[in-house]
Amino acid sequence: MNHGTLSGGTRLRMSRLFPGGKSQKARATAILFVLPAFTAYAVFVLAPLVMSLYYSTLRWDGIGKARFTGLANYVTVLTDPDLLSIIGNAFELVLYFTVIPVLLGLAVASAIRGHMAGTFGTLTRTVLFLPQVIPLVAAGIAWSWMFASTGLVNQALTAIGLADWTRGWLGDFDFALPAVGIIGAWVLLGLCTMLLVTGIAKIDPSLYEAARLDGARPWHEFRYVTLPGLRQEIGVCITVTVISALASFDIVYIATGGGPGITTMVPGLEIYRLAFAHRQVGLASALAIVLMVLVLIAITPIQWYAREKK
Amino acid sequence: MTAAKPRKWLARLLLALLMTVTLLPFLSMFTAALAPSGSYPNGLSWPDDPQWSNFAKAFEVANMGRLLVSSTLIVLGVVPVSVLAATMAGYGLAKLTGGRNKWIYLVFVAGLTLPFEAVITPLYYEVRAFGLLNTRFAIILPLIGLYMPFSVYWMRAHFLNVPNDLTEAAQLDGATRWKEFWLVQVPIARPAIMSLTILLFLWTWNQFLLPVVLVRDPSLRTMAGALGAFQGQWGTDVPLLCAGSLLILAPTVLLFLAFQRHFVAALLQGSVKG
DSSP states (O other): OOOTTOOHHHHHHHHHHTTTOOSHHHHHHHHHHHHHHHHHHIIIIIHHHHHHHHHTTEEOOSSSOOEEOTTHHHHHHHHOHHHHHHHHHHHHHHIIIIIHHHHHHHHHHHHHSSOOOHHHHHHHHHHHHHHHHSOHHHHHHHHHHHTSTTSHHHHHHHHTTOGGGOOOGGGOTTTHHHHHHHHHHHHHHHHHHHHHHHHHHTSOHHHHHHHHHTTOOHHHHIIIIIHHHTHHHHHHHHHHHHHHHHTOOHHHHHHTTTOSTTTTOOHHHHHHIIIIISOOHHHHHHHHHHHHHHHHHHHHHHHHHHHTTO | OTTHHHHHHHHHHHHHHHHHHHHHHHHHHHHHHTSOTTSOOOTTOOOSSOOTHHHHHHHHHTTHHHHHHHHHHHHHHHHHHHHHHHHHHHHIIIIIOOGGGHHHHHHHHHTTTOOTHHHHHHHHHHHHHTTOTTSTHHHHHHHHHHHHHHHHHHHHHHHHTSOHHHHHHTOOSHHHHHHHIIIIIHHHTHHHHHHHHHHHHHHHHTOOHHHHHHOOSGGGSOHHHHHHHHHHHHTTOHHHHHHHHHHHHHHHHHHHHHTHHHHHHHHHHHHHHO
């Protein structure tokens, strides 16, 4: 402790003030430091959130007089078959956005385990991060073209003799949603892979040595060394990908607009459509609140899993 | 250690495969962009007569010059203010407040998983009430607020790791503390600030929902927001659409390639903490 010019008395008082910050003056300073951020947050997040809650109890077209309807909008969100299938679509997207990147990422990470140095490593990192850097909209356009009737996917299928399978993927009632899912998987694959590769490099190599000396098979090694060691990273991957699946907007807006029918409609896009095209502000807001709660419900257990034992 | 060599090659093979999958959509767009405008090219085929002029045409019809200016203005409006506010708040929350004020931090963190769609409808009416609809401020001001949960969380995490001795060494009230913040704290926080700046830049530049909802004129939007309008207008002309998309994603990709190391570090840490 080197307090230089401070006198003994000041030092004593200071040590009482900090880091507790209980005195009036210190408190005022603290408030001044936090105030700008909190103001911006309050005005553009907290206030709208309260307004969302309020709107969700109204029947309102955004222009005329609003009528209070209590929880009727929530009842609609949770019983209307179309809205339920739209929410279901978001969860189906989780299968693609989350499961594919995490499983493939795990496979790659366990295969690599530490061989990411040098030029090849840099090259890999650069390429795999490209989808994270470009706007999601651009990814949507690129893949709309990949999935188009003359696009690369059909071209490849024809080349390997599966010409019967070719179709306009994003306009197909059965395949549009999986196709949208593939776009999300493509965007998130590189990020998850790199997170897991970085994570696995931090696992103590002696654990693998010990496992091998005990005669562990590769599967056991994976099950008892890799998986527990990557707990935190897997938690991060799942959190990030689940949020981007449930709250997806950009990709769907560009690639399908929710169609054909409502086969690829997701809550994010439906909120936009309800509020600004159909002028059902109350229903849109109820769906918005439900979406927010669903994200929280989906994320919480993952956070518990990742925190445990860490 | 006999397994090391084949394993290394298996890993490289897998990575090469992943890289191919990542790059194919870009390549396919690139070859399509060179096909004659208005034609229906094939997925991946080099055109007989590459139409490099498509890029010039797309640059013109997409109004790229204005878009670059517009996106830059929006980024300049959002990022410095957000970083400054978040650095101050992160410092204030980590160093100046005790357990009794933890709730302020928790209120910030509660916003971490909030989907922007959850507040976009009231934001529209709020921005309209401020008379800012269809101006760049309609994007700038809300984004500053929306970025605060992550930014404050990020900066607070940094300041928690700064040893307390350092703050105590230059410890005084009010104006002096403000000086200490700038002269001592900000310089040590530079790596954290750098990463935050990169992340906020990317998120702002690529932001889509807010521009689409709050700004009708594409030339006042971000690049990504304008791309939506561009697709609506030129969606049937595949070569032109591909050329335009490549141009629109070029700036961030070029910056990324130039500062690859910083971007990768920021994106990796950003998702771990976020």
